[in-house]
Amino acid sequence: GQNIDQPTEMTATEGAIVQINCTYQTSGFNGLFWYQQHAGEAPTFLSYNVLDGLEEKGRFSSFLSRSKGYSYLLLKELQMKDSASYLCALWGTGNTPLVFGKGTRLSVIA
Amino acid sequence: DGGITQSPKYLFRKEGQNVTLSCEQNLNHDAMYWYRQDPGQGLRLIYYSQIVNDFQKGDIAEGYSVSREKKESFPLTVTSAQKNPTAFYLCASSTLTPTEGYTFGSGTRLTVV
Numbered sequence A: 001g002q003n004i005d006q007p008t009e010m011t012a013t014e015g016a017i018v019q020i021n022c023t024y025q026t027s028g029f030n031g032l033f034w035y036q037q038h039a040g041e042a043p044t045f046l047s048y049n050v051l052d053g054l055e056e057k058g059r060f061s062s063f064l065s066r067s068k069g070y071s072y073l074l075l076k077e078l079q080m081k082d083s084a085s086y087l088c089a090l091w092g093t094g095n096t097p098l099v100f101g102k103g104t105r106l107s108v109i110a
Numbered sequence B: 001d002g003g004i005t006q007s008p009k010y011l012f013r014k015e016g017q018n019v020t021l022s023c024e025q026n027l028n029h030d031a032m033y034w035y036r037q038d039p040g041q042g043l044r045l046i047y048y049s050q051i052v053n054d055f056q057k058g059d060i061a062e063g064y065s066v067s068r069e070k071k072e073s074f075p076l077t078v079t080s081a082q083k084n085p086t087a088f089y090l091c092a093s094s095t096l097t098p099t100e101g102y103t104f105g106s107g108t109r110l111t112v113v
Helices: none
Strands: A003-005 A009-013 A018-025 A031-037 A044-049 A053-057 A060-065 A070-075 A084-091 A098-100 A104-109 B004-007 B010-013 B019-025 B031-038 B042-051 B054-057 B064-066 B076-078 B087-094 B108-112
Touching: A003 A084, A009 A018, A018 A031, A018 A084, A018 A104, A031 A060, A031 A070, A044 A053, A044 A060, A044 A070, A070 A084, A084 B042, A098 B042, B004 B087, B010 B019, B019 B031, B019 B087, B019 B108, B042 B064, B076 B087
Parallel strands: A009 A104, B010 B108
Antiparallel strands: A003 A018, A018 A070, A031 A044, A031 A084, A053 A060, A060 A070, A084 A098, A084 A104, B004 B019, B019 B076, B031 B042, B031 B087, B042 B054, B064 B076, B087 B108
16 A cells, blocks of 8 residues: 655745655556645646656745655745645556545645 | 536535536546535545446445446436535546546535525
8 A cells, every 4th residue: 555644734934945744655657746735625746757866947846756765846936825634646657546645734834 | 728627517406306517538548536514524435446347335325326338427316315415515537557646626516506
């Protein structure tokens, strides 16, 4: 099976940088996803990491280290609209469905 | 525009009644999924299907049933056997190798009273 851990809640200030961590235990996987979910809405795709390293996409970046069982999502120049839950998800081996962590609820304050 | 549609957005049912949640996609995706989301629990997989007329149980399939008679449609029935059916239900679709992730519907919030 797969076990995914994320902090439950985080708070950060508008304009700042925040890092949301995701650690996992798994015997093997294809890649790791990050999703954003505003309250009561559907999750939306942010990033997909297959190889170790940093993937940058505008204000959002995602990092993966397979050897350390660790990923993080980095949000820069925080805006109030970034207040949402951020979900880490593993795509296991083969064509198995994504397994989601419980999500990190981020609150951006003025 | 291609997308995935869930209906209804809100649903109220009396305890003991079966209820069917609709999910339709026009993205030509082979795979479709149903997840349940409870506060503090993240998304948990109920059922998924990767081909018409075939589907597999997820981690919490008890009390639920599905069908996949058409590629575009993957309805979920919440039966009276499901002990705690009140939840937010999310349908998603993807290619068989989802390197671009899943596309989610807007969800159905089911309340059983």
